[in-house]
Amino acid sequence: MPKPRPPRPPAPPRADPELIRLVRENWPLIQWREAVSREIGAMCTGKGPWHITADYYVRAGHNLIEKGILPPPGFPEDKY
Structure with a gap:
């Protein structure tokens, strides 16, 4: 007879609403910085x-x- 399935782990706690708001407001900036990081990785190939x-x-x-x-x-032009 198979063993019963173990119980599910508890759900993680909900994120702070202030943190959620902050991330939503800054999401385009976060995406831009990630794209820049990926582009740097593409430029740095080789030894x-x-x-x-x-x-x-x-x-x-x-x-x-x-x-x-x-x-x-709204991204500062002196940064690019």
Whole structure:
């Protein structure tokens, strides 16, 4: 006879509503920064070690803009 299935673990606690609001408001900025990080990873191929400087972030932002991926509205222009 098979063993009975163990009980489900308890559900995780609900996130703080303030945290949910903060993430929703900043989601476009979060996505832009993740895209920049992925672009830097694509630029840094080959033999390392890599020392990522501010120049990499600027070049990655320019590469994304050239590809048609624009930063979110209100993103400071001195950052790209």
